[in-house]
């Protein structure tokens with residue numbers, strides 16, 4: 001198909017509570033949405049880039065800029081656009097995977113809606129609901145953390161992930177274990193906050209039976225993770241370092257990780273995310289679906305991805321109300337710790353016009 005045009009929407013959604021990680025605190029989600037229009041309909045994409053380049057080099061203003069000046073014009077020039085061709089059409093632009101992923105997601109949505117096929121079916125779903133975990137930010141105190149975790153446990157979440165950083169690691173983990181017991185599925189995420197000189201401190205996490213420690217060292221330090229793995233018993237899971245199926249294969253071959261967090265935006269799209277899944281499955285490496293404070297659009301696609309057979313650990317696919325009081329789509333609601341995989345065409349959800357208008361701060365239309 002040939003695209004008729006692309007709309008870029010900037011939206012701003014307040015978070016229900018501040019979300020603090022080792023790289024900063026978010027109070028509000030600044031987001032970039034994409035709507036592609038084709039002769040037969042439309043499709044929606046969500047760009048996961050954050051407001052600031054502190055998790056990854058991409059950030060929302062940069063993503064909008066590269067879309068407007070490079071990526072969207074390339075798609076509008078192409079005579080034959082399909083989701084499977086998007087990466088190839090955009091390949092002359094280096095990097096910018098989150099921006100490319102959002103465009104591919106929108107094209108895939110448009111294509112699947114036209115074919116009356118769901119994301120889940122197209123990606124190779126193996127189940128109609130997925131168990132959900134929740135990512136818990138760094139708190140001001142241990143009692144506050146215990147309160148917040150208790151709320152999520154009561155809500156039914158199947159797994160808790162604690163954000164950690166030097167000064168907020170062993171004590172919170174010990175407190176959560178003591179309060180909620182050894183059966184709680186518990187993991188931690190450092191977002192690159194440690195170095196190899198922290199081996200003694202990271203070894204102190206070994207006794208707590210964590211499922212995994214996510215991305216303790218910096219993004220490019222794959223070999224460092226392999227070295228760290230020789231000194232700690234907690235399995236290492238990579239997030240930031242995994243930017244493609246090839247980088248996943250390399251990290252596994254080097255012994256840098258035993259588990260992989262798959263975020264479609266970080267690897268350039270849902271199709272590459274599927275390939276990361278396949279590479280990991282071929283190596284017997286469990287994967288789980290990460291999150292980037294998505295709206296219902298990205299959440300719908302993530303839940304579909306998380307229903308693939310290799311996703312054997314609960315992901316950061318929490319309910320809409322984990323981050324937002326009002327979602328822009330029908331909300332995802334937890335049911336016995338699980339979310340239902342949307343089965344309608346494409347994403348299976350669409351923005352509610354009034355809810356979208358409420359949070360939209362800027363729109364631009366691009367056509368040839």
Ligand code: OSB
Nearest residue numbers: 055135191290291292293294316
């Ligand atoms: O490292 O997984 C991460 C949010 C923003 C950026 C990076 C990360 C996260 C989370 C939240 O942990 C996951 C979610 O959306 O639930």
Ligand code: MG
Nearest residue numbers: 189214215239
């Ligand atoms: Mg992470």
